[in-house]
Amino acid sequence: MAFSVFKLRSLTGPFLTLFGAFILNMFPWGNSPWVPDFLLITLAFWILQAPDKINLLSAFLLGLLMDVQTSQYLGVHAIVYVLTYFVIVYQQRRLLNVTLLGQTFMMLQVFLIANFVLLLILWVVGQGREISFAFLIIPSVIETCLWPIFKKALSIYSSFINHHPT
């Protein structure tokens, strides 16, 4: 009984918000560097706060879904998300031991790595000979600015789920 409740909670917990973030990504924002990857932020939150609820496979599959959505070569975002997972887990102790401000600054580096890897893969595949640095800096900064907001909102959601198991 307790086990099944735990299972259900682990399914509703992160995945509902991840799905919501994906929907947010699917809005017709247009193709400009000013559009952040909401799914990346949400994924980063869950990897940092609850790595036991989300594994590499789910990050990978979400990446594939994102590739279909952005009509990129399949696997590009998948690799980006998997590497993001790794970067966050690798620095988890340090990320959790600082104030929100410090954490936000550390997340800038995580998002920079993620966007850099994305551009790097596109460059390797031969698509990005003219990719501008705007696509590295601007989304990373915007995602960093959104980090405290997402963190707050998702923390509230997470504590709500944990206290009211469905």
Place this chain on the structure above:
Amino acid sequence: MFRSPPTLFNQGAPFLKLLFFLLLGSVIIFADYKLHATEKIRLIGNNLLFPIQQLLSQPGRLSDLTLDYFQTRSSLKQKLEERSSQLDNLRLMANQAEVLESENSHLRKLLSLQQRSSVKSLAAEVIFSPLSPSSQRIIINRGSADGVQSGMPIATEAGIMGQILRVFENSSEAALLEDRDFAIPVLVERNGLRSVLFGVGRGEPLELRYVNNLADLDVGDHLITSGIDGTYPAGIPVAIISKIDRSSENSGAVIACKPIAQLHHNRYLSILLYQPTTTAPSPTESEVVKNRLRQKKGS
């Protein structure tokens, strides 16, 4: 019963798993990039996502509608007058065009030339443009169910916008003129000089390549499709030359062009259902050549 250690200590950097997924990702990218083996997965994914995409494009349409509703009476009246005068002009031109067309077809028959196939078009709506640092694409709401095929040109009333790249069941993906390495055969309307127009990338002007440094070109010349490759119907406006740099260090002139059709501010466009007229088989695939090769090997 075994007790697994608490999750806190069980964590750590999962190097092996990471390597596995990186490898898997690379294999999938390779399969998509070189072998085009993942179209099926993409098709399934797209079928799943398409209803949501279309639903999410509704707010934009709604805001357009409300904006239309709140336009003032006077501006509408002014617009109506403008349109009606335009319409009169167009009617005059249409009459002339009809006469010219009948004359033209008559002459063509006389010359026993191949009749040019008239181009049917299909109205479509832009759903969204996918976020991508490397390309300029749009997703439109017509697909294989409407008879769209990959390779068909898309255009607005002003001129060519791009070309369909990938077709799904109810939607398709098109590359815009600005997309890098997009190529379209054109000719200069004024003197019939043929060349190829290339896309350079986001926000960059288009480039007319393979033109002699001394070629007769001016800023403001209109470029239209030449129809040589059989992909684009002939005579549709594409771009205007905006800048010519004839510096001596380049072997050819560097010619920048501006697309005539607005690429990024269009909600509606039309797909030209154009069947290529010249379909020469690739020499290595023709049966005659294959037989010859076999004979050569045998002897």
